[in-house]
Amino acid sequence: MAQIAFILLCHKDPEAIVQQARQLTAVGDCISIHFDARARAADYDLIRAELAGNDNVTFAKTRVRCGWGEWSLVQATLHAIEAALAAFPRATHFYMLSGDCMAIKSAAYAHRFLDADDVDYIESFDFYDSDWIKTGIKEERLIYRHFFNERTQKDRFYRSLRLQRRLGLRRRVPPDIAVQIGSQWWCLRRRTVEEVVAFTRARRDVVRFFRRTWIPDETFFQTLVRHLIPEREIRSRTPTFLMFTDYGMPVTFYNDHYDLLLSQDFLFARKISPEAKELKRRLGRLYASGREEFRVSDEGRKLFAFLTGRGRVGRRFAPRFWETDNLLGRERELLIVACKKWHVAKRLVGAIRHHTDIPALDYVFNEESAPLPDLGGIQTTIAKRHRHRRALMRMLFDYFDSDRLIICLDTGSLDLVSDFYADRPTVRLLEVECEFTDTYLADHARRVGLAGGETSDETLRQLLPTIRYDVAGESDRLRDAHLANHSRIREGAAPEANAGTLARFLTVPPDVALRLAETPNLFAD
Structure with a gap:
């Protein structure tokens, strides 16, 4: 021994x-x-x-x-x-x-x-x-x-x-x-x-x-x-x-x-x-x-990085040199669906693809496995997509031969949202507000590595208020940015209320918007 x-x-x-x-x-x-x-x-x-x-x-x-x-x-x-x-x-x-x-x-x-x-x-x-x-x-x-x-x-x-x-x-x-x-x-x-x-x-x-x-x-x-x-x-x-x-x-x-x-x-x-x-x-x-x-559970380092990193919102003061010629064009319209619960946004975007002819993509800047066409390699990794974000979006507009395009973003991606708003196209932002139970937030902590399968209940109890505050803070930062064309649909709202917002966001007839708002299990976890 x-x-x-x-x-x-x-x-x-x-x-x-x-x-x-x-x-x-x-x-x-x-x-x-x-x-x-x-x-x-x-x-x-x-x-x-x-x-x-x-x-x-x-x-x-x-x-x-x-x-x-x-x-x-x-x-x-x-x-x-x-x-x-x-x-x-x-x-x-x-x-x-x-x-x-x-x-x-x-x-x-x-x-x-x-x-x-x-x-x-x-x-x-x-x-x-x-x-x-x-x-x-x-x-x-x-x-x-x-x-x-x-x-x-x-x-x-x-x-x-x-x-x-x-x-x-x-x-x-x-x-x-x-x-x-x-x-x-x-x-x-x-x-x-x-x-x-x-x-x-x-x-x-x-x-x-x-x-x-x-x-x-x-x-x-x-x-x-x-x-x-x-x-x-x-x-x-x-x-x-x-x-x-x-x-x-x-x-x-x-x-x-x-x-x-x-x-x-x-x-x-x-x-x-x-x-x-x-x-x-x-x-x-x-x-x-x-x-x-x-x-x-071994979550210590990720947990420390998460807690100390709150409030450090990335701000860019000038375009990167490789993006100066990658403007998307004034005649184009970029529609952004921002939602913390990715599965909710994906259901909504899936319904939009079914009921309209607007090209719609999932979390291409947040999720490595998000489906994308072959664009010559620029789409292969998250890092490349971020580094060449405007070039990627221009190529996607060209690929779909459309002047309108929908993408999903996490609510924590304010830097990306701000960057697209600073470009030439018309940008519309639809924020999908969801309700977050303690069970969901605990599962979220495990998914992102802030907690492990063996993390104690006491540690989770101490962590959950910070995560809840952080999620709310992301939404607040989007609002505080005072972005034009920023609208919201809410989990607790009636389908008719959400339908009106969706009709204005997508510029679609009221009956199409209502069908989207009534998507089965839209907000279910």
Whole structure:
């Protein structure tokens, strides 16, 4: 059975470190602690005194002064690993943690998870081809030597970088290694860790190279594991759940995130707020609880992106250069049916195709599988349709040899609606207002990945008001845009009332409009 040796890098809050070590070792796992040499000596002495009688705790023999983005973090990790290898000969896995990490599964679950597959868990993507680095310098991390810390010595950091560029002081990456990048929170097998340590002793050239790279804790272990271990024995993922904001800052978890954290497909989470006392208490008891079953829905990242993205309505200030010659023409009429319930709009459009000769299409900009004619490849993907939206619409008008065309759009597609209104054709917008039950909204959350099959009822209860508010907000934004020729039909309205609106929208006789309004099960879910 797996026995984990935790590699803990920490620099503050000694009482919390003591508590963390006791919780993790209570069920037989081990921990090797590196406490930053920059921290107060009294704090380090407290940790050593409190854990002195615990045989499952060891300390790095050498402490280094750590700085974010520096080699010192890798060196501290290596010191803690070497101490763990010597102190815990029965440890099968080595798991990298920080003082802000806490278990979100039990030890029983974690051991079973690691026993199930003889692999290493470490994020590792090709440094050059991946888009793992979102902001800041990329290749410059490797090809120039970094002597200063960008956070504490910003001016010197960038002056040194500019000087090396000007003098052409590029350096070569060791030719036999392919640099990888990924999260520094990993879990490696004992054999892998032993090979990494042996490699660092045999290949001082590689160590020298990484000593002067920027943020090497995101590249050093990731590169060496890929270099030493067959690909089939590596899972390119971190077993620690962490998220980042749009500004590259780690998302912090609080007391009300307990159920969300437990439902993620990870063993630990980072980072837990120091103020989240109740969350820490509950997670602290969890690791030794013996609990083996967890309902994993894994919706955390999508849910975070959804909640933080509300209100960020895309606005375009000028036509894209490839669209300047793609105007649709003043003589044409584009009819847009906007509805959040796609099946309702599709029923209505299907009835329009049956009762009129107006060409009508489904959600061509929202649904990859929406039926479209072959237009030379421009229609093949959602991305292409959006990128060449006006060219696509012009080709559809030409394909159907018609000056009138109907398309469906999701009510959240205000950018598309606004773009078409800014063009030359006459545009009419029919908004189909539907009623939304809690059951429908819960199913919608599952369809779009905000919730999974195992998402708890409590999480859904917290999520539903936000989704309901979001759906209402999309309709409000359409109204606030004050678009011309904007009309609405409503689920609760009489067919005769909806028929009048449909007659004006489609310019069809009243009897045809009434047949459309009376479409069987038009609003049924």
